[in-house]
Amino acid sequence: MPPAPSPEEIQKLVSLFKDGDTAALEPLARRFSQQYPGHGLGWMLLAAIDKAAGRNAQALAAQLKAIAVMPPKAELYSNLGNLQFALDKLADAEQSYRRCLELDPRHAKGHFNYGLLLLALGRAREAESHLRESDRLQPDPQTRYQLALSLLEQKQYSPAVLLLEEGLALRPGDAATHDSLSFAYLHLGRLKEAVEQGDAAVNAAPEDHQILGNLLFTLSYQDSRPGEVMRLARRYGTLVSAKANGERFTAWDSGQTRKLRIGFVSGDFKNHPVAFFLLSLLTEIDRTRFECFAYPTIPFEDDFSRRIKASVDGWKLLSTASDLEAARQIHADGIHILVDLAGHTGHGRLPVFAFRPAPVQVSWLGYFSTTGVAEMDYVLADAVGVSDGEPSQFTEAVRLLPATRLCFTPPEAAPEVAPLPALRNGFVTFGCYQGLAKMNDGVLACWQAIFAALPQARLRWQCAQFADAEARKATLLRLERHGIAGSRIELLRDQSRQDYLGSHRHVDMILDTFPFPGGTTTCEALWMGVPTLTLAGRSLLSRQGASLLTAAGLGDWVTTGSGDYQRKAIELASRPAQLAQLRQGLRAGVAASPLFDRGAFARNFEAAMLSLWEKHGNIVRETSGNHHEDTD
Numbered sequence: 001m002p003p004a005p006s007p008e009e010i011q012k013l014v015s016l017f018k019d020g021d022t023a024a025l026e027p028l029a030r031r032f033s034q035q036y037p038g039h040g041l042g043w044m045l046l047a048a049i050d051k052a053a054g055r056n057a058q059a060l061a062a063q064l065k066a067i068a069v070m071p072p073k074a075e076l077y078s079n080l081g082n083l084q085f086a087l088d089k090l091a092d093a094e095q096s097y098r099r100c101l102e103l104d105p106r107h108a109k110g111h112f113n114y115g116l117l118l119l120a121l122g123r124a125r126e127a128e129s130h131l132r133e134s135d136r137l138q139p140d141p142q143t144r145y146q147l148a149l150s151l152l153e154q155k156q157y158s159p160a161v162l163l164l165e166e167g168l169a170l171r172p173g174d175a176a177t178h179d180s181l182s183f184a185y186l187h188l189g190r191l192k193e194a195v196e197q198g199d200a201a202v203n204a205a206p207e208d209h210q211i212l213g214n215l216l217f218t219l220s221y222q223d224s225r226p227g228e229v230m231r232l233a234r235r236y237g238t239l240v241s242a243k244a245n246g247e248r249f250t251a252w253d254s255g256q257t258r259k260l261r262i263g264f265v266s267g268d269f270k271n272h273p274v275a276f277f278l279l280s281l282l283t284e285i286d287r288t289r290f291e292c293f294a295y296p297t298i299p300f301e302d303d304f305s306r307r308i309k310a311s312v313d314g315w316k317l318l319s320t321a322s323d324l325e326a327a328r329q330i331h332a333d334g335i336h337i338l339v340d341l342a343g344h345t346g347h348g349r350l351p352v353f354a355f356r357p358a359p360v361q362v363s364w365l366g367y368f369s370t371t372g373v374a375e376m377d378y379v380l381a382d383a384v385g386v387s388d389g390e391p392s393q394f395t396e397a398v399r400l401l402p403a404t405r406l407c408f409t410p411p412e413a414a415p416e417v418a419p420l421p422a423l424r425n426g427f428v429t430f431g432c433y434q435g436l437a438k439m440n441d442g443v444l445a446c447w448q449a450i451f452a453a454l455p456q457a458r459l460r461w462q463c464a465q466f467a468d469a470e471a472r473k474a475t476l477l478r479l480e481r482h483g484i485a486g487s488r489i490e491l492l493r494d495q496s497r498q499d500y501l502g503s504h505r506h507v508d509m510i511l512d513t514f515p516f517p518g519g520t521t522t523c524e525a526l527w528m529g530v531p532t533l534t535l536a537g538r539s540l541l542s543r544q545g546a547s548l549l550t551a552a553g554l555g556d557w558v559t560t561g562s563g564d565y566q567r568k569a570i571e572l573a574s575r576p577a578q579l580a581q582l583r584q585g586l587r588a589g590v591a592a593s594p595l596f597d598r599g600a601f602a603r604n605f606e607a608a609m610l611s612l613w614e615k616h617g618n619i620v621r622e623t624s625g626n627h628h629e630d631t632d
Contacts (some may be wrong), residue, residue, distance in 0.1 A: 002038045010041060017045060025049065033062075040070035047079065056086045074104035078113055085117055088320040090299055093117055108138035115146060120319075122300040124153035141170050148180060155494075157188045158470040175205035179214055186218055188471055189436030189478075194218050209239040209351065213344040220369055220541055221437055223515040233372025234395060236344075237354075241374055243323070244354040249331040259291045260613055263335035263358065265318070266366060267297040267347020271304045271497075273520035274341050274366045279304075280409040282311035284602035290609070293333055295326070297347045318349060327355035336360065337609055340376065343367020350376075360616050363396060365406065368541035370394040378612060381405050385540045385547040393539055401608055403594035404551035407601035408523040410591070411501055417529035417587055418505030420580040427456035428573040431507030431530065433500075433521040436465045436475065438513035444482040446535075446562045447511060450569045451484045457573060460490045460506055467493040504528035508579055509572060517545035526590045529583040531557050533572065535565045551595040 013032060016025040026049050033042030043066035050059035060083040067076050081096035097114035100107055111134035118127035128150040135143045144163050151160035164181045171177060178201035186194035198215035205211050213236055219229050268274035282292060293314035296305075309315045314333060318326045326349060330338060338358035342348035345366055353361050356375045363371050364380040371379075372395055379396040382405040386398055422428045430450075451457055459479075465471045472491050479489055495503065501524060510525050512518055512534040518525075522532045522545060534545030536558050546558040559565040572579065590596055 003036060005032065005036050005039055005041075013041060013045060017048075022049060022052070033065075037065075038069050040066040043069070044076075047083070051083060051086075056083055059083050060087060072099075072103055074100045074107040074110055077103065078107065078110045081110075081113055081117070085113070085120075086320065088299060088317065090117065090121060094121075106137055108134045111137065112143055112146070115150065119146070119150055119153065120299065122153075124150045128154065141167055145177065145180070148184075152180065152184060152187075155187070155464045155467055157184050157465060158468050160184050161188070173200075173204050175201045175208060175211055178204060179211050182214065182218055186221065186437045187435060187465060188468075189439050189465075189475070191218075191221055191437070191440060194437075195222070207239065209236055209243070212236050212239065213348065213350070216369070216372075217344045221516050222440065223537060223539065223542060230370065230372075230393070230395075233370045235372070236350075237372035237374050237395060240351040240354040243351055247324070248356045249327065259289055260609060261291045261293065261334055261336045262609060263293040263295055263330055263333065263338045264312075264341055265295045265297065265330075265338065265349055265352065266341035267349075268341065268345075268366060269294055269296045269305050269308045270300060270302050275304050275308055276409050276411075276520055276523075277365055277406050278341065279307060279311065280407045280596075280598035281602055281605055282308065284598045286602070286606060287313075290606065293330075293335060295330065295349075297342070297349050318352075323349065323351040324355060326352045327357035330357035336613055337362060339364050340371070341366040343369070343371050359620075360612050362399075362612070368544060369539065370396060379540075380608065381540055382547055382551075384550045385543045387536075387538045387543060399608060399612065401601075402604045404547060404601070406519075406548065406551075406595070407598050408520075408527075408596055409598070410527055410596060411497065411524060413498070414527060415498075415502045415505070417583060420508055420576060420583050421506055422508045422576040423580055427458060428454065428508045428576070428579075429458045429460050429506060430569075430573075431504070431510045431525070432459065432461040432513070433463060433510070433525070434513045434516075434518055435463045436471065438516045439475075440513075441482075442562070443513050444478070446565055448482040448484065449566045450511070450573075451488065453566075453570045454573055458488050458490070459484060460492070460503075462492040462494065462500070462503060464494040466491045500524075501528055504530045508576070509533060509569075511569060512545050514545075515539070515542035517542065519544055519548070522548050523595065526552055526554075526595075527587055529586045531579075531582060531586065533557050533559065533565065533569055535559050535562065548595060552590045552593045 013028060029042050029045040029049060033046055036042060043062045047059045047062035047066060050062060063080050063083055067080060070076060077096045077100035081093040084093035084096055094117060097110055097117060100110035111130040115127045115130035115134060128147065131143055131147040131150055135147060145167055148160045148163040161184045164177055164184060168174060168177045178197045182194045182197035182201060185197060195218060198218045201211045202215050212232060216229065216232055266274055285292060291313040294308060294312045295316050295318050297318050299317060299319045316329055321329060335358040337360045339362045340353060341364065343363060343366060350371055350373055353373050353375050361376050362378045362380060363376050370393060376396050378399045379394050380401055381398050382401050385405060475491060476486050476489065480486055504525060507530050510530055510532040512532050514535040515537045517534050518532060525532055531554055532545065534549055536543050536546035549555060549557050559568050594600060
């Protein structure tokens with residue numbers, strides 16, 4: 001019969017655990033586990049000690065031993081799931097949480113933890129169910145905060161706002177709640193409140209680089225604080241550089257090059273606009289000279305993720321890695337040029353770049369302004385996107401790609417281009433596929449003049465937020481205040497991509513938003529035969545529509561001010577025969593343009609990467625260390 005511990009030995013361990021005396025507890029717990037391996041208490045305590053010390057792999061081993069020798073208990077499996085979740089063993093974690101709830105369906109923490117896992121897996125509707133049950137069983141502000149996040153993931157912005165406002169009343173000044181409220185207000189088109197909440201979040205947590213980055217993203221929807229954006233971006237860069245604490249990896253020498261290794265960091269290797277543009281490059285890049293590595297920052301995968309994974313030489317998940325660990329992984333992979341595809345958007349990992357895991361670091365594709373990170377060497381742009389005569393918008397050096405900074409992957413099995421609906425309807429239908437965040441009063445004032453001049457015109461506006469009845473109601477009232485009667489408006493929620501593409505058969509032309517124009521929607525509309533009228537601003541972001549349309553051969557659809565935008569919209573809408581002719585040949589025309597020519601884009605991208613690497617080699621040889629000059 002195995003030896004059993006005395007009641008005094010057990011009580012000693014329990015007392016030290018309750019007192020939080022880890023220094024005294026750890027050696028006793030280790031001896032206890034060795035002496036009484038069939039008693040679960042020692043393994044449970046070791047699991048808790050190792051987890052608290054960040055030794056999750058050791059904690060998991062101890063927790064499994066505890067489960068092996070103890071009667072089944074919900075708490076054991078909840079804790080096991082937490083450790084598996086922390087180690088990115090997501091399928092195992094889900095099994096553990098399910099077992100926890102089988103043993104005790106009323107286990108509030110089990111429901112809460114399972115809800116967090118489901119959120120990470122992109123299953124927000126299921127997460128909502130478990131978080132609601134957790135809140136019912138054990139009401140808690142943190143549970144309601146996570147519930148609000150699950151609603152935000154489902155684009156249920158109005159109910160999320162109610163929960164977040166309630167949470168802020170209970171916890172005034174809570175930075176995370178201010179931050180999430182900012183996000184919710186932004187997507188409801190309440191930009192002023194979004195900025196106010198973002199400012200409040202930064203004031204509550206001035207050293208939190210993530211919250212500061214979120215404010216920078218929010219400010220991109222307006223262009224009234226450009227000087228402050230640069231100041232805040234530099235502050236962000238200072239924070240993440242300080243976090244790296246001077247630790248930098250040794251640069252690779254250019255003489256080591258065989259194939260040039262390019263790494264891409266993003267949380268959007270999935271059914272997402274970033275992937276739609278990236279795939280065109282990955283499928284064409286010359287594999288005899290280049291190797292491509294993808295570093296996803298979230299564990300979620302879908303069919304598009306698998307297409308990306310099949311197109312790269314390496315796929316290294318960073319979701320559970322610390323910034324230092326992620327940088328160490330990238331450096332160990334021998335990446336020569338590391339490309340960030342996220343910037344200050346969701347699931348970005350800009351702090352990794354502060355460790356300089358690669359000798360050349362580049363911002364491209366998924367972000368449209370400066371990162372503010374001093375260790376980010378370049379931003380890729382094109383000549384149309386960077387306005388001449390404007391003060392520098394970037395802490396990075398600007399490297400221009402020929403023709404276009406973006407190349408779009410045509411949607412598979414897209415419907416055929418439909419005839420111009422105005423010929424059938426007898427009036428023009430303007431389309432919009434932008435979210436409420438982009439719809440500021442300046443855009444609506446501009447549209448008001450267009451619809452006043454065209455009394456028969458209609459507006460068909462489709463976006464995710466219109467799944468929210470309150471958002472639809474508020475938007476109708478807002479449009480009516482700007483002189484566009486409800487009888488002329490159709491507001492629709494988002495659809496599957498195939499149905500969304502087909503919806504262009506109802507639209508004659510698209511009115512772009514500003515200063516934040518369309519990107520993917522503009523390219524998809526062109527493929528469906530529908531041109532977009534855009535207004536070019538002064539920043540890379542506000543000139544995105546101009547860049548895309550110029551690359552597509554539609555430079556005459558780019559306007560330079562609200563008056564020009566209004567006149568052009570009225571003029572084009574009054575010429576249905578001209579619109580019909582353009583529509584008929586638009587898909588074939590753009591397919592041959594730089595915007596869709598993935599072979600030409602890949603060659604241009606390759607040349608740019610080789611040029612940056614050659615310049616790095618020259619700098620290494622000259623030991624100047626300064627590579628912030630290249631603007632050609």
